[in-house]
Structures are given as structure tokens and as C-alpha cells.
Amino acid sequence: MPDESPKTRITEDVLREFGNMLIRDIFSDKNPSFQTSVRSRTNVVFDKSKGFLTLGDSKEEHSFINVSQSKGFMQTIAIAAKCYSFIKQNQHATIRDLFYQLKYSLGDDLDENIFNEQSESNPLIEDLEVALDLRREQLNLNANRKGVLVGNMRIIDKFGDETVEIDGAKTGRSGWAIPSDVDNDIQFVDIDADYVLVVEKDALWYRLNEDKFWKKENAIIISPMGQAARGTRRLIRKLSDKGLPIYVFNDCDAWGWYIYWTIKTGSINLAYISDDLATPKAKFIGVTMSDLEAYPFLKGLTMKANDMDIKKAQEMLNYPWISRYPEWVNELNLVLKMKKKLEQNSLEGPKLSFVDEYINDKIKKGNFLP
Incomplete structure (x- = not known):
């Protein structure tokens, strides 16, 4: 594998620390969680000085031991882990590739896939971008060419x-x-x-x-x-x-x-x-x-x-x-x-x-x- 660029090493470090943070929560008997900015219309503001829309200060916590959040939490961690593997292997994937990579069943005893539709994985990629302050492209994820x-x-x-x-x-x-x-x-x-x-x-x-x-x-x-x-x-x-x-x-x-x-x-x-x-x-x-x-x-x-x-x-x-x-x-x-x-x-x-x-x-x- 070619030598990693400084940008790649930074992304790898961020993802590794993200995983370590969750592991520390588990070993400390805490509910594994991460914080991200709210991405709804209510938290979007127009910055006059910059001339564009930006996120406000509202935050939300995503946690595993929460019935309404556990599946989305697990799916987000699966995306982060897969992106980490892409970076380690110096490979890039489309967001469609990522969906198919993670579509598989959770196991023989569970009749449920990690993802059923790409409409589930796409917004979670964006959640991960916000939570990690990284752009999709830094996670070695691309979309189809258009333009x-x-x-x-x-x-x-x-x-x-x-x-x-x-x-x-x-x-x-x-x-x-x-x-x-x-x-x-x-x-x-x-x-x-x-x-x-x-x-x-x-x-x-x-x-x-x-x-x-x-x-x-x-x-x-x-x-x-x-x-x-x-x-x-x-x-x-x-x-x-x-x-x-x-x-x-x-x-x-x-x-x-x-x-x-x-x-x-x-x-x-x-x-x-x-x-x-x-x-x-x-x-x-x-x-x-x-x-x-x-x-x-x-x-x-x-x-x-x-x-x-x-x-x-x-x-x-x-x-x-x-x-x-x-x-x-x-x-x-x-x-x-x-x-x-x-x-x-x-x-x-x-x-x-x-x-x-x-x-x-x-x-x-x-x-x-x-």
C-alpha cells in the first residue's frame, strides 16, 4: 500500500479515536454514545456575514441503549467501521457500494439486514460527517459523477x-x-x-x-x-x-x-x-x-x-x-x-x-x- 498522506492519517486517527471513545464507554459501564449537531430546519440559520446557511448550536446525543436509537446507532458504527477499512486498504467506494457492503443479514438467528434501502444509509453518512467533522470524501466515499x-x-x-x-x-x-x-x-x-x-x-x-x-x-x-x-x-x-x-x-x-x-x-x-x-x-x-x-x-x-x-x-x-x-x-x-x-x-x-x-x-x- 502507498504511503499514507497526512490528510489520510488525520482521518484514520479521528475514526480510531471515535471507536476508542465507544470502547471506553463500554468498559466504564456507560451507555455508548456520541454527540452531533441537530440537522433539522429548526437548527439551520443564515449567516449574513458569510452569505450562506449554516448549522446552529443545537446538539443531540445518539446512544446505543435507547430503543428508538439503537438500530440507527448500530448502523452508524457499521458505516464508520467500513470506512475505516476502506482507508486502511487505500480504497474508495461509492455511497451505493457502501450500502451493498453493509446490506447483509445480522446473523442466522436474526431475520433482519443491517440496511434494507440506501435511503437508510445515506443520511447516516451525513450524521457521521457532522459528528466527526469530516467530509464524505475524507472517508473515502464518493457519489456518482454528475456534471x-x-x-x-x-x-x-x-x-x-x-x-x-x-x-x-x-x-x-x-x-x-x-x-x-x-x-x-x-x-x-x-x-x-x-x-x-x-x-x-x-x-x-x-x-x-x-x-x-x-x-x-x-x-x-x-x-x-x-x-x-x-x-x-x-x-x-x-x-x-x-x-x-x-x-x-x-x-x-x-x-x-x-x-x-x-x-x-x-x-x-x-x-x-x-x-x-x-x-x-x-x-x-x-x-x-x-x-x-x-x-x-x-x-x-x-x-x-x-x-x-x-x-x-x-x-x-x-x-x-x-x-x-x-x-x-x-x-x-x-x-x-x-x-x-x-x-x-x-x-x-x-x-x-x-x-x-x-x-x-x-x-x-x-x-x-x-
């Missing part, structure tokens, strides 16, 4: 015993598939771009790639292909930290808004790692209801807002991290008044390449929502 990138930058990927260099400008029609972990053994260098454009839909990303928009406008174009996975959100944040403006190009509907605000301020579910994933400086380029006046042809391409769109717009007006912006209050009130929504594909109405003109026009005029 694609093209632009003037190089990616240096140390994978196993090899170091691979990828030119982001020479990835053809498919682009570079963004991995789940963009921190460990991976570097982003020689970045030569004026800004980053995040495009909700893969089809629109493909259009811009085919038009060589990224080359003509000296941009890096990323598509999260819907809701942004952790790896993609982390990459966007890393590029923002390098001083690149981040513009997000989504639909004007409940899903498009949710994707944007998850990128900008983080999510309630993952508020404990917003400092790594959220990009407070991101701007919403559109599409917006306000675009109907600037681009009249769009008036004939709107769609009726459904109940979820209306409900989400009303909810967002009550979120302090959104209502602090009068521009967003105005936009959401327009949605509620008109009961319409608009998809980014509508911009292909006049001609396919009009999307390019729209984006350039918005950036040139600084016409975006905060």
Missing part, C-alpha cells in the same frame, strides 16, 4: 499510481465529467477565463459548447445537469475562490430557483458544509419574468406556473436569505401575479444561437439577480 465542464483550464488528476493531465479546452463534444471528489489528488491550474457560466440543462450546455461560446467569450461553462451534486458545487466554489465571477443560467421555475439557491447559499440538508459548497458571490443571469419586457418574443413562450412553482415562490419570499434582496422580491411577486413560468430553452425561439446573444447581453449590462 460536465468545458473551458480554458487544465485538470491534474492523480489517480492511483498515475498522474493524468486533462485540457478542458480539448474535451470535444462531451466535455470533462466532474467527479464526486474535486479536492483530493486533483488540481485546477492554468485557468484562463473571464467568468464561469453554470447552465442548468445539459442540452443548453451542449448548444453553447457546439457554438464554441466558451472559446469566443473566454468562459468556463459548467452544467450540473439538473440539481448540482456536491462535487460540482465544490468545483464552482473553488473557481469562485480563484476570483472568477459565477453566473447561473436556469429556468424561471421552482426547480431552477432551488438549483440556484443551493449553489449560492447552500442547502438546509448540507448546511454543515456550506463553507465548502456554497458560492455566495454567484449571480442569477436568468431566465426571469423581467425578461418579458426586454425580449418581447418570450411573451408567447411562457408556460402556466404549476402549484409547486406558486408554492415555492411564496415560500422563498419568507426566506430571509432571499427576501433581503428587493430584486428577488420583485421577481417572485411577478411570478405570483402572472402565474407564469419560463424555461431557458425558450431563448432558442428566434434562432438556436440567440442563447449566446442573451447571455452576452445580460453580462455586458450587468443585468442579473443577486
